[in-house]
Amino acid sequence: MIKLTDVAKRAHCSPTTVSRVINNYGYISEKTRNKVYQAMRELNYQPNTAARSLQGKKTKLIGVIFPDVAHPFFGELVSKIEDSLFQAGYKMILCNAGKNKEKEKMYLQMLMANKVDGIIAGAHNLGIEEYKKTGLPIVSFDRKLSPNIPIVTSDNFHGGELATKDLFQNGASKIYFVGNPISDGHPTDRRLKGYQKAMADLQLNQHIYPVIFGDTPALKEMAIEKLLKNHQVDGIVAADDLTALLIIKIAKRLKISIPQELKVVGFDGTNFIQTYYPTLSTIVQPISDIAQILVKLLEERIKNPDLTLCNSPYILPVKLLKSTSSTAL
């Protein structure tokens, strides 16, 4: 068991200084603070959460880390999470990590300095290891399985299957998956796996066309235009709704009629898309449920930091919202 005095020794400072850094008390220079953090990381030192909570030092602050609230899916999810946290008496420190690994790292340090009570992590940059070193209760949305950190996710696999089968049932057979190719634990991996399973069941050829989630819309449009011009395709499972909207936009520009010549099913199904793009068929994730379960699990975690939790993810059901972008002729 690593002790506070071990950290002090490694950081070449007094135990009082380490304690001040951990409890964010009194004046500490930026340099010293960083030295202490580094020592804590190197030793994987976890401040004694039980002792801290006995001191009544709860801040009622939760760090919430997602790619970007300007994205409609994350905007709605963060909005619901904030609602659930507020009802539970918490406030949210929001970090839009984007694709920026350094920003996410600095946020983790700042969240430790501000003594948040826990973290809800849904960005895609860092490994879970770096989160564990914060010594804070964490729940994860849509991230790779790791022991003892609860993961909440939608049934992405079934969603991929549902979308593929819907396209087939409505007459498509040259069906492409457009999104991230299989990577290292990106959430859309399971959507792709579901597509592959359905295509195998239907004895159809699989076509994976890479359009990267973090790329700019302009880059995505270029890739999509190439796809629609150079490939025989009559059905597309888009890895998310925004990619689906770009596909429909480019198809219109190329005078490819939807759904007559090309059928498209998206993924996410936010209230925003349902209201303002009602013609899009899409797989709907249960955003409110995801938010509530994330907050509930985090609360449990905060109350019992040492509780061993179930090792398998919490997988929530998705549904197909059927509309005109994938109807039969």
Added chain:
Amino acid sequence: MIKLTDVAKRAHCSPTTVSRVINNYGYISEKTRNKVYQAMRELNYQPNTAARSLQGKKTKLIGVIFPDVAHPFFGELVSKIEDSLFQAGYKMILCNAGKNKEKEKMYLQMLMANKVDGIIAGAHNLGIEEYKKTGLPIVSFDRKLSPNIPIVTSDNFHGGELATKDLFQNGASKIYFVGNPISDGHPTDRRLKGYQKAMADLQLNQHIYPVIFGDTPALKEMAIEKLLKNHQVDGIVAADDLTALLIIKIAKRLKISIPQELKVVGFDGTNFIQTYYPTLSTIVQPISDIAQILVKLLEERIKNPDLTLCNSPYILPVKLLKSTSSTAL
């Protein structure tokens, strides 16, 4: 000058208790905390910010209060604000106040308890008075002018004029404004005023059709359907892009062709709308500039809490993004 002891007297508790509430230190019951807050509000007590900052008690936390990040405009604005705050070394506590006055009030209390260094306020529920009582540095987005609180806003008046004149120049004459009617300082007031000025200049009859910003999309759709069925209208200045999208959606359903029979110009012009609804003509607000100026002014305010600031708002230029929803026949 109201002193801490006056607050203690009014709240029937000891000065130590008041100090603990203000500095969020030690155990205080919810009931006592609320009594102290109430006394602070009633006396308009402002904790001595200079003294607090001498104690080096900066938290580097900023409270950011907007209606809802699930709305594309606020999602993008909050995303940019978070970026600017991060670069300045601050973190953001995000509050989606929605239409909920009580929630906004409770957040203000929590932000005081968490000793944020300042507040960026852009929700529409409370008067500035209630913010002033926090005794914190505040900057406001799009809110009613109040002495000594800087206001950042887009040139909504000019935007209203631009949209109206664009519709007229492209052949519309029965031009409606669809949005909030003049209310008590709602940001879209100035858009409406700009519409009225342009219509007067053009010697056309003004038509204000109320569709309330905070209503659900379903309610808005009902109102818009009535408008399109029962009124002679060939041009619409929509108070925001989402209302414009609903108008276009209902028009399609009623087989009213756009732009042949009806021309529409929206307002906000987020990157999202520009990318995913490129057919919509809209007035573009400079979201990045707004975010940067809000953060810069707040930083100045935090450094010099007693500085008297310029009494007039910071008005940023807008531009017309011309597209097919308002082109001539």
